[in-house]
Amino acid sequence: MASGATIHTFTVQLADVDRGVYDELPLRVARHPSETAAFMMTRVLAYCLEFEEGIAFGEGISTTDEPAVLVRDATGRLTGWIEVGAPDAARLHYGSKLADRTAIYTHRDPVKVLAPWAGKRIHNAEAITLHSFDPGFIDSAVAVLERRNTMTLSITERQLYLDLNGSTLTSTVHDHRLE
Numbered sequence: 001m002a003s004g005a006t007i008h009t010f011t012v013q014l015a016d017v018d019r020g021v022y023d024e025l026p027l028r029v030a031r032h033p034s035e036t037a038a039f040m041m042t043r044v045l046a047y048c049l050e051f052e053e054g055i056a057f058g059e060g061i062s063t064t065d066e067p068a069v070l071v072r073d074a075t076g077r078l079t080g081w082i083e084v085g086a087p088d089a090a091r092l093h094y095g096s097k098l099a100d101r102t103a104i105y106t107h108r109d110p111v112k113v114l115a116p117w118a119g120k121r122i123h124n125a126e127a128i129t130l131h132s133f134d135p136g137f138i139d140s141a142v143a144v145l146e147r148r149n150t151m152t153l154s155i156t157e158r159q160l161y162l163d164l165n166g167s168t169l170t171s172t173v174h175d176h177r178l179e
Contacts, residue, residue, distance in 0.1 A: 005030040008040070010149045014048055017156040021051055029057065037142040038107040043068050043084045045160075046105035048153050049131070049173065050082050067095055086113045089120035092178075096123040104130045107138040110176050117178060130176040133160070137171035 012025040025048065031040045047055060047069050054073055058066035067087075071080030081095035083104045096102040102124070106113050110132040122128065144167040152163040155173070162169045 004033045006033075006147070007031075008145070008147055008149060010044060010151050012044075012048060013152040014051060015152075015154040016049070016051070017154070018158065019155075023051065025051065037145055038138050039085055041138055041141050041145060042105050042107040044151075045133075045153075046082050046084055046103075046131075049105070049155065049160075050080065050103065052080075054079070070099075086116075089117050089122050092117070092125075092128065093120075093122045096125075096128060102128045104128065106130060106132050108132075109135075110174065114176060114178070122178060125178040128178045130178065132174045132176065134171040134174075137169060140167075140169050 008029045008031055010025070010027040010029065012027060014021060014023050014025055016022070027044065027047070029040060029044060031037070043057070047057065050069060050071070052071060055069065055071045058068050058070055067081045068084035069082035070078060071082070073079050078098050079100045081099035081102045083092065083095065083102070085106055086108055087104065092102065092104070110130055113130060141162060141164055144165045146165055149165055154161040158173045158175070160171045160173055162171075
């Protein structure tokens with residue numbers, strides 16, 4: 001954990017109907033001083049939306065050879081490379097060569113995130129999906145964020161229902177291809 005990091009805890013009740021995943025997740029999330037609350041909230045949502053056996057948060061922003069969220073199989077082989085924010089094309093190229101699948105979750109305008117990748121060499125770009133949320137959704141979640149958080153997250157037909165510390169928010173999970 002980075003020195004000076006603020007620890008946020010989340011007790012998450014996850015019901016992902018689309019994937020048949022139902023679980024309770026106790027999460028301890030270290031927020032580095034240079035990390036925005038919006039980035040951290042997107043990182044937590046990415047973890048939940050990608051949840052499967054072997055998932056973990058990356059070592060943090062100081063580690064350049066790991067994504068924000070990663071998935072390893074029982075042998076330790078990297079199977080999922082999940083970025084958050086707006087990573088550069090070289091990072092996506094590197095990650096997609098290492099892992100079986102790559103995904104990106106962003107709290108930013110997806111059009112602006114996609115633009116710098118146009119024409120860049122990204123391994124297996126056609127299989128990579130950028131996921132975004134409705135405008136204002138992440139900001140609304142950040143507004144009710146606390147150090148200790150209770151969260152219920154339900155996903156059905158790519159519609160996300162979030163109850164965070166008693167506030168109810170909804171968003172569609174928008175999928176954008178890199179092609």
